[in-house]
Amino acid sequence: MPRYKAVISYDGTNYAGFQVQNNAHTIQAEIENTLRRINGGKSITIHPSGRTDSGVHAKGQVIHFDYPHERDGEKFRFALDTQTPADICFQSVEQVDDEFHARYLAKEKIYHYHVDLGQSPDPFKRLYSAHYRYQPDLEIMRQAAKYIEGEHDFSVFCATGSAVQDKTRTVHEVTIEKVSETELVFIFRGNGFLYKMVRMLVGTLLKIGNGQLPVDAIEKALLNQDKKMTGPTAHPEGLFLMNVSYK
Amino acid sequence: MPRYKAVISYDGTNYAGFQVQNNAHTIQAEIENTLRRINGGKSITIHPSGRTDSGVHAKGQVIHFDYPHERDGEKFRFALDTQTPADICFQSVEQVDDEFHARYLAKEKIYHYHVDLGQSPDPFKRLYSAHYRYQPDLEIMRQAAKYIEGEHDFSVFCATGSAVQDKTRTVHEVTIEKVSETELVFIFRGNGFLYKMVRMLVGTLLKIGNGQLPVDAIEKALLNQDKKMTGPTAHPEGLFLMNVSYK
Structure with missing residues (x-):
């Protein structure tokens, strides 16, 4: 067929x-x-x-x-x-080709996460970004994001309810762009992401950017599978699956 | 008070x-x-x-x-x-000041109208633009829009159901910008606009841009209050009231 x-x-x-x-x-x-x-x-x-x-x-x-x-x-x-x-x-x-498989043959995925930093939540962004009242420190978040890159066991950034056994993933790159005075975009490229992993990473990065977790929180969280070094799961409405590439 | x-x-x-x-x-x-x-x-x-x-x-x-x-x-x-x-x-x-009145003292209003020209309607623009399948001629629409500028009796571009008596308005400027490969914005600046006037003007401009009405259709429509020289009322979701300025 x-x-x-x-x-x-x-x-x-x-x-x-x-x-x-x-x-x-x-x-x-x-x-x-x-x-x-x-x-x-x-x-x-x-x-x-x-x-x-x-x-x-x-x-x-x-x-x-x-x-x-x-x-x-x-x-x-x-x-x-x-x-x-x-x-x-x-x-x-x-x-x-009938060998093609959308899941098994996926080589890389790109996710974007949008944050609205405006004084009040923008009605036109409310369904397509998460609103944060404070101004996170962009440079500190960029430093913190470096610890995500590479091959790691991301179990501590996987929500319960996942049936996946092997929680090792390789994140190729994390970048954070200020696209306007009031909008941030977090960009994740990797070979795969666990259940709610991107949203947990964004929640942790924002908490680091807000000074409530140290800049090396993600390194510690990954090394010791330490939940205390992670932030809350960011809201779903900011997240977009942008691209899937294949071998 | x-x-x-x-x-x-x-x-x-x-x-x-x-x-x-x-x-x-x-x-x-x-x-x-x-x-x-x-x-x-x-x-x-x-x-x-x-x-x-x-x-x-x-x-x-x-x-x-x-x-x-x-x-x-x-x-x-x-x-x-x-x-x-x-x-x-x-x-x-x-x-x-208690003399201020949002309606009576308004000096100029700016409306934007967004058109999605993509091959398929973009799910993320569907609530904030009107989708048109064809590619209207931008230069012809810009020529046609010049006939809107100035002081005119816009009765032919006023939907029934309006209680307004004097239908003379002054439109200061109409511009049409291609903001991306697949998005047009019509920008209207004027001292006031009648009921559904902007949407009727956009529907007429698109019909001119599509070659179904002559480039001077709006001049003729205004001169003779000729409904046959006008297009359909464009959908509401593309329209934004952007600014109101005061004396």
């Missing part, structure tokens, strides 16, 4: 995350419902590069699925884009 | 417009409910520079109201900002 790869974006605001759950409104359920309609009522399962949580957004999520007909990529994209809700967008669809 | 002027922004997505209506969720009702709570249960009426329609946004709407106590501007702003919903923001509050 032909296998297809699709790059999709979605506004996660109105969804209980990516993965199908009983009675919940999810991205996967919307897309699978659309595929079933297009496929004459027969079910099709989609496989993402990884799940995203409730309220988390994507601008470059990748999925694959098997569909029993040969379809022109652009026509298939257009059909899926127009038949899914307005908060889900199909950017591209292409037929791929 | 002390009079206060406030600059507010709001995401109009979830509101049936600005003005109080029976059983409808409106910006005015939310703000007046908040003021009544702060004022020990006694009603306070707010007066905007002008109404905005259902789904229309504001980044610089101005209101005034009379409140029976002297309040420090920043403390009052903070109280109102935190007690109104997250999609309404109080940017500033200051006590003003």
